[in-house]
Amino acid sequence: xxxxxxxxxxxxxxxxxxxxxxxxxxxxxxxxxxxxxxxxxxxxxxxxxxxxxxxxxxxxxxxxxxxxxxxxxxxxxxxxxxxxxxxxxxxxxxxxxxxxxxxxxxxxxxxxxxxxxxxxxxxxxxxxxxxxxxxxxxxxxxxxxxxxxxxxxxxx
Amino acid sequence: xxxxxxxxxxxxxxxxxxxxxxxxxxxxxxxxxxxxxxxxxxxxxxxxxxxxxxxxxxxxxxxxxxxxxxxxxxxxxxxxxxxxxxxxxxxxxxxxxxxxxxxxxxxxxxxxxxxxxxxxxxxxxxxxxxxxxxxxxxxxxxxxxxxxxxxxxxxxxxxxxxxxxxxxxxxxxx
Numbered sequence: 096x097x098x099x100x101x102x103x104x105x106x107x108x109x110x111x112x113x114x115x116x117x118x119x120x121x122x123x124x125x126x127x128x129x130x131x132x133x134x135x136x137x138x139x140x141x142x143x144x145x146x147x148x149x150x151x152x153x154x155x156x157x158x159x160x161x162x163x164x165x166x167x168x169x170x171x172x173x174x175x176x177x178x179x180x181x182x183x184x185x186x187x188x189x190x191x192x193x194x195x196x197x198x199x200x201x202x203x204x205x206x207x208x209x210x211x212x213x214x215x216x217x218x219x220x221x222x223x224x225x226x227x228x229x230x231x232x233x234x235x236x237x238x239x240x241x242x243x244x245x246x247x248x249x250x251x
Numbered sequence: 252x253x254x255x256x257x258x259x260x261x262x263x264x265x266x267x268x269x270x271x272x273x274x275x276x277x278x279x280x281x282x283x284x285x286x287x288x289x290x291x292x293x294x295x296x297x298x299x300x301x302x303x304x305x306x307x308x309x310x311x312x313x314x315x316x317x318x319x320x321x322x323x324x325x326x327x328x329x330x331x332x333x334x335x336x337x338x339x340x341x342x343x344x345x346x347x348x349x350x351x352x353x354x355x356x357x358x359x360x361x362x363x364x365x366x367x368x369x370x371x372x373x374x375x376x377x378x379x380x381x382x383x384x385x386x387x388x389x390x391x392x393x394x395x396x397x398x399x400x401x402x403x404x405x406x407x408x409x410x411x412x413x414x415x416x417x418x419x420x421x422x423x424x425x
Binding site: 137161173 | 253254256257258260261262264265266268269270272273276278279280281282283284285287352353355382386
């Protein structure tokens, strides 16, 4: 019952539109300020300084191309896998940075806000991590909807 | 297999689009550049004015409030404000020019010839926690400007010492 509801074509379409809107909006904010985006990436202390500029230039375009895939339906499976993978990484990265800030400043997790470089400015971190996990789930919904459409009933 | 092909196609298009857009964007950056690593070292407290040779060996140097004051009073070179244009307009160190690090392409071209003539450059930003003055110094170093002094205390420390503040000496737009 739950599976039917989640994989209903209208739900899947809604997911695709919302995800595309989020990805495109976030990416457009970042492509106009690559240097500032690189600085925000640097604050995660996860990437070597030498590749920060390159990642800051490429990453928003991965979001744009994925967003266009969700809108057009082209390479939907690949875009869904990338969406889930990227948001899993983002959720871990934000959690790691949150842990760094908490361990150095003593700020409580539920009082934590910072600019995560996600394209939405300063955000409340617990909500942001939840949003990332929801996007992981949405990516999986789109992925399974395509899988169902291509796999015969007898195999399911 | 199909999934991998799609992922590779998306990543390849992203890579090409990103580099292409960056090449033509007025805010494009050098993707192989690294303005982020700290190159600056602390200046010895006793000297700056007698250490031209030393400054050429260590081209990016942190200076404290007293050293920055001396530099500004003696008009030894250009002073660059790495903060946002809005912050600059609200008040800045007298004689400072705006060079917002994150929109460097627009600001730098205006100041390039004067920077080349300046024997020493001093950069500053907001306060001790701000790293933009350092990033700006690294970028100027990559562009061939040396030596560069980084006033780490920045505008907040300047104000805290009750030093004069100038407002919108020049248009802060790029």
